[in-house]
Amino acid sequence: MTAAAPPISTKALLADTxxxxxxxxxxGSNICTWIGFKHVNYLVEEAVLDHFCQSGLPAxxxxxxxxxxxxxxxxxxxxxxxxxxxxxxEAEVVPFTKDGDATLGFKVTIRIERGGQTLKAVTSTVRASLRIDTYLEAAGAVPADVAPYAVERLGAHLAAEAxxxxxxEDILARLTAGENAYGWKWTIPYPxxxxxERLQMSGYLRLMEEAKDRFVADRGISIKTLLDDRKWIPVVPRSDLRILDEALMEEDLYLVYTVEEVFKEFTYTSRLDAYVPRDGKLVKxxxxxxxHGYAVIENRRDWRLVPFDRRVLDALAGKPSGT
Structure with missing residues (x-):
């Protein structure tokens, strides 16, 4: 049997900045020296992990x-x-977990120096769960301080649809029918x-980035196509992701990337949904x-946002374009 672990306290974790x-x-520097959204989110994740360390509860x-x-x-x-x-x-992490909340909540603000000024570069709201390990033998009773945030399954606290x-049936055809969407099937690898055993948040971030890449290539405006034609690059002002249930190593994952809205020809919002077929049902x-928006590369240091042209608007809408 595993020896009983020493008692722990969440006082600092839940109160200290x-x-x-x-x-x-x-x-994360894929085009010139700019850092993509995925690695910005990695910084957010790293700040939260460091908060756990500083609070005496390293992962x-x-x-x-x-x-x-x-x-x-x-x-x-x-x-x-x-x-x-x-x-x-510099990343600042402020806990905001409330009594009765099944997850640990954190507000993350990341600041950078630009021209002698300190700028707020990133704001993020993060939620975390403590998943009770069932792959190896039990570690004993969950310590009382962390018990409110310990779950037997990720997403178990959410009110999910049946x-x-x-x-x-053809699952991808069903998921994309009547939608302005692109989908693909993928087997979850261990990295x-x-x-x-389970797919982690950074894995979903990688899939969200891949979904954009697959979608625009399918619509004839791949990343390299617009780079070569006009030096346009995709930029991301906002992203959000939520884990609703667990997806396990070597399960088949069905991913659907759906364009929801184009706003004033400057940005468009897409939704990524992930599903696993399990026990005869399709679990999200x-x-x-x-x-996403687009920016034109002006030089090795600078870029500026540009409006979508007809070719891009037609591609986003799934319409043929002659331009």
Missing amino acids: TTVRLRPRYE RALYEEYGLGLDIVSLDTRILHAFHMDDLA PPAIEG YCHFT TATGRIV
Whole structure:
């Protein structure tokens, strides 16, 4: 049997504000020296993980000693100023969890220096759950302080709709029928997972980025096409993602990227939904939205937002275009 773990306290985790200095990862600089939305969200996640560490509850100890997997289950992020390679930012994490809330909540603000000024670059609302590990032997009773946030299954606290039955039908055709959408089937590989078995939030962020890439390529305006034709790049002012249920390693995941709205020819909002067929039903495991615009590269340092032209508007709407 596993030895009983020492008692723990969530006092600092739930009350203290923490700060940490962070740099975006080199991998996130894909076009010139700008950092994509996915890696900005990674900074948010890293700040929250550091808050747990500073509060005496690092993710490793939570898992190894108490059998609790720290899962980010919701991210709602606004990007107010672009990040560049080698930027040194300061992230502030403020807990806002209330009694009766089944998740741990945090407000994250990331600031950067620009021309001698400190700018608020990112704001994000984050929610986390402590998933009780069932893959290995039980670690014993969940400590009382963290018990309100410990769950046997991610998304169990949500009021979910009953999943529809599936009986030998074309799942992608069903999910995209009548919608301005693109879908694909994908088998979940282990590099997208954590705690041995389940798809993690960063994996969904990677899929959201891939969904955009697949969608525009399918519509004839791939990332490279618009880069080569006019030096346009996609930019993201906002993204949000929520885990609704668990998706497990090597399960088939069906992903659908749906264009919901084009706003004043400057941005468009798309929704990403993820589903797993399980026990004869189609279970939605995650949903989220992402807002995209386009910017033209002016030089190696600067870009500016541009309105959509007819070619892009037609592609977004799924209409043929001669331009």
